Amino acid sequence: MKNRKFILLAAMLLTIGMILAACGGGSDEENSGGDSGSDGGDSSASEETTDFSAAMVTDVGGVDDKSFNQSAWEGLKAWGEEHGLSKGEGFDYAQSNDKADYMPNLTRLVKADYNLIFGIGFKLKEGITKVADQYPDTNFAIVDDVVDKPNVASLTFKEHQGSFLVGVAAAKKTKTNKVGFVGGVDSPLINKFESGFRAGVKSVNSDIEVEVQYAESFAAADKGKLIASNMYNNDIDVIYHASGATGNGVFAQAKDIKQNNPEREIWVIGVDRDQYEEGQIGDHNVTLTSMVKRVDIAVQDISNQAMNGEFPGGENVQYGLEDGGVSAAKTNEEALTEDIVSAIEDWKEKIINGEVEVPQTREETEKFIDSL
16 A cells, blocks of 8 residues: 555656646735636647546635645646646636635535535534535545544645754754744644654754644644744744744745845745745745645555545545655755755655654653753
């Protein structure tokens, strides 16, 4: 199973890269709800088409949140275009602006006869559980949680591992020995990001202070901006956010500071997607790295398995460092010195070969730090 999944992941990485390059990111198209490049003879699309269809229900923050939901949508688009489909004709999404939208969106997609329906985010667990019971002939998948139903595939990631690596980068980059973590909702999932990050920082230098704050929302850019402002004013020079669209406020604050004081070195570590572009401000870029979580690859992977009659219903399919499911982006070559890149690679090898067991909870993190 691991070897087959690795081959699928490698192949799909190439496919998504080709398709996204052709589409040019497409955030403006997504905002307008338009098709994402199927018109005009998309050369990346397969000549063969399929009757199989797939759709997704977003969490709050939107399909253009530049993070988690957007990554999932990019994966679904890549799958659809790979098989000659287009938005609304083989694949689609339903936007959730509030938790009250989850069930109506899920039900609407079921009644629209989609063969596979994704719930993007742990907040959709209750909704996916209900519709899986109500519609046993429809296949569902949930990202970031586990639903033990025969018609539900659970897709989870080893976020703590990738977060450890960006923690290493933060520790190597900070000049004030003070770094920050901004979380969305204080939950077991986001605690994995926090735990891995703290462990990575402390493994490099146990004297570095790590300030942790939660916005209690994945869609509150204004609150993210305020938290970031307070952190940067407190001499923190690197902030890692795991907060969806709330993180857009973290980037906005960092860019405001950089614009007013170009000589000041402050950084943001992105999440889920490579958020290098979000950090661009004039000739500078405040994105140090990103904890890339390949939700896009997972969505495309499961869609292909389901289409081919190999849907992993009842299984928890995990993605981690060993198969490229999580990683630390190296796009900002100017900011990531050879020393930082080398450290990231060294720790990555230690995690993969089992020398380092990265903590996933606050309790495990305290024990990990005490053992250093």
